Amino acid sequence: MNTEKFSSIYARAVERKGGVQHLEALVRKPLSSKEVAAIPDDRWLAAFTEKVFQCGISWEVVRKKWPNFEEVFFQFRVEPLLMLSDEMWEDKARDPRIIRHLTKVMSIPANAMMIHSAKHEFGSFGDMVAQWPSNDITGLWEFLKKNGKRLGGNTGAYSLRQLGVDTFILSSDVENHLRNCGVIDSGRNTKRAMQASNRAFIDWQQESGRSLSEISQIVAYSCGDNRVQ
Structure with missing residues (x-):
């Protein structure tokens, strides 16, 4: 090398x-580690969802519809979303206010569960990211890929960058x-x-x-x- x-x-x-x-x-x-730790769980889920939907489509198209995403998905509050049934998720995936894509919509409950699980171990998802060893940032990428959904490739990394994580x-x-x-x-x-x-x-x-x-x-x-x- x-x-x-x-x-x-x-x-x-x-x-x-x-x-x-x-x-x-x-x-x-x-951002500083302290600032990263203070990012609410709903903003992590929103960032992951936005980047998932931007894959293979114009980023600007997703941005224009983003206020509708916030409304349809309860401002990405993790706990209410985890209470939805599969049928309710299928209904949301057909909502004309958002970009209708069932597979991408179903990444939301999966990534919400990842965030929820980190909360029990670290206090919040932001705390987990803030505490992640700075010399192993690709390890964090791998964590997102393994424990989340559709966060492989550059999707996870771009989500982190969007929120100000040092990556x-x-x-x-x-x-x-x-x-x-x-x-x-x-x-x-x-x-x-x-x-x-x-x-x-x-x-x-x-x-x-x-x-x-x-x-x-x-x-x-x-x-x-x-x-x-």
Whole structure:
């Protein structure tokens, strides 16, 4: 593995984005662990659901209908949703106010149960995420994939990023960079690729002192066809 130094990545991103100030203005910082722990369970479920529905469809279409999702699914309050029968879920999946997709709708009770289970062990789902070892963020991705529904691939990671959790994203730009460096030499979602990517980001974090989220964005801005000007 021939990981490029983060200083070189940063210099290239600065050049591509028109200077340090312009680059830094583009980079979003993650929330603190305390802030992550304070995120209510309903917002975790809402974020997971939004990203599940955005898979394979225009994100903007989902955003426009999102107020209807909030109304139909009780503002994503976990306990009321877990009381619904299968027949009630099927009825909700036919509601014309939302995007009608039974399989995606059925991810909601499954992910609600995952969140509910974490509450009993950690106090809340946010507490669990906040306490997750920062050097094993791909382990958290794997937890979401294993214990949730339709949260594999980048879906879980994008959900975490949306809520401000410190995580990198294997976007096409980041993945291509890691492949060019020889970090990834197998399928993106294999255990081998996950572990190698995690090690690379931890190395960059130790070199730069930056968060995984910041590093991920800067890597993307340093290469590829991203459209941010």
